[in-house]
Amino acid sequence: MVMKQLSGGVVLALTVAALAACGGNNGNNGASGSPTASAQAASSPAAGASASSAASASADYGDTGGLKLPLVDKPTTINWMLVGDSPVNDKMIVKEIEKRTGITVNFQTYASSTYQDKLKVTVASGKLPDIFHGLTAAELKKLGKQGAVVPINDYADMLPNFKKLYMEENDWVVKSYGDESGKIYTWPIYDMNRAVNHGFLYRKDIFEKNGIPEWTDTEGFYQALKKLKELYPDSYPYASKSTVNIFKDFAYGWGIGGANYPVYYDEAAKTWKFASTQPESKDMLDFMKKLYNEKLLDPEFITDTQDSWTSKMTSGKSFVTFDWIGRLDLFYNQVKDANPAYDLRYGNPVGPTGHVRSLPKIEAGWSITVANNANKEASLKLLDYLTSPSGAALMTLGVEGQTFNFDANGKPVYPELANEPAVDIKVLENKYGMWLEGAYLRPDHRSVYFNYTEKEQEAQDKITNGDKFEPLDPVLNFTDDETATIAELQTSLQKAAEEFNTRYVLDKKYGDAEWEAWKTNADKLGAAKLAKIFNDAQQRFDSAK
Secondary structure: OOOOOOOOHHHHOOOHHHHHHHOOOOOOOOOOOOHHHHHHHHOOOOOOOOHHHHHHHHHHOOOOOOOOOOOOOOOEEEEEEEEOOOOOOOOHHHHHHHHHHOEEEEEEEEOHHHHHHHHHHHHHHOOOOOEEOOOOHHHHHHHHHOOOEOOHHHHHHHOHHHHHHHHHOOOHHHHHHOOOOOOOOOEEEEOOOOOOOEEEEEEHHHHHHOOOOOOOOHHHHHHHHHHHHHHOOOOOOEOOOOHHHHHHHHHHHHOOOOOOOOEEEEOOOOEEEEHHHOHHHHHHHHHHHHHHHOOOEOOOOOOOOHHHHHHHHHHOOOOEEEEEOOHHHHHHHHHOOOOOOOOEEEOOOOOOOOOEOOOOOEEEEEEEEEEOOOOHHHHHHHHHHHHOHHHHHHHHOOOEOOOEEEOOOOOEEOHHHOOOOOOOHHHHHHHHOOOOOOOOOOOOOOOHHHOOOHHHHHHHHHHHHOOOEOOOOOOOOOOHHHHHHHHHHHHHHHHHHHHHHHHHHHOOOOOHHHHHHHHHHHHHOOHHHHHHHHHHHHHHHHHOO
């Protein structure tokens, strides 16, 4: 769901005059003044209302994180540019935001296929909407230096939710996403990810039918595949549709995975390394090579299509794979009429660490930002409200008693959507304007996105209860020159690593000599230089206050 990023040339093409225009008054009525003054305004009740009535208004809508509703003391309209398949300004979400905050939001929605082109034109014009998203962090920093977008942490005293989540409880956020002056121009999203979203999946019905226990370690995994091959000689027990991404998927279990793979952070050594030349990588490849040589791994694991892989996993040609947890029920629903016993389940991790990837709790990939204009404080306070538990519930659950009710199990039920075969986030967007891409900043975990099936819940519990997560790597902040060098080196090194890994697994002649030659070649291609860039950035991160 993360937006494609614009090229650096978009911002570089902006003229100083255009940037200056961004900071002008757009003609809407909004709060203005210094951060200190606006902090006082944020805690003031609306005109004509008492402090107690304002507090009551906040209480009526749940936990606002300390914000007082309404957010403004006079009618205010803001323009918010984001991705959307259809107009939403006549839907519930806009009316409810205005009712609670006093702010009328004009959502300017554009289809995902055209959004980036429209954003380029909008940014180049200098007429920025009050809130928008889609620029890279580097582009936002350039705009920030020109005064076109707001340094959010300068207004922290009027933003209790931002201050709590991104400055007090997670003080690394500004270091990771801010500029060299410690100014941050992007509003992150909080707690969006499910704890477990991918992993090894296995045919529990086949395992139980043949008395094969679910593996608990790497040797148990190998023995299970070996037994399956004996019982089903025409099968290839492990199948994959991940192509070369199979190496990244396996890497977490060998302690060399990470969001920047094939670069990863070694927590024990407190050093960034190039994963594909580490001893752990060779151990992983040797294990995969053994699976391939013994015909336990599908020989088409690098080239298989989704359709072919699906056929293998649903027809009994293969029994174990790695994929998204939604597949657990999708495959069952696909074959249940012909094979009602089909039972795909989430399996334990594979590899010496016994870990799966961790998904970040805080992400700034959306680059939601606020234009530096007369509406900046109203815009910032609105983002802060939507980051509160109250705002999270509004944007991702709806209005209890109006759009939904909780059933006996605490699940949301939407009476107006009773005829829908399934109520997912897209249905809620179309009906109510909820879950707009670029407008939800913190999901309520009671929402349908976290409404796990029994099999998906089992996956969450298996990994969470056992704390089987690989630690998250630090989020580093690179200079423009470093970013350019990383882009150049990482592309060539990753391609070379994928080609070597594939050949190592497939070619029986490949062994220790070829491994040593690969390490030498990787250094020639810049592996050490790439790791040094990450370690230099880590040093800056560690020394930053």
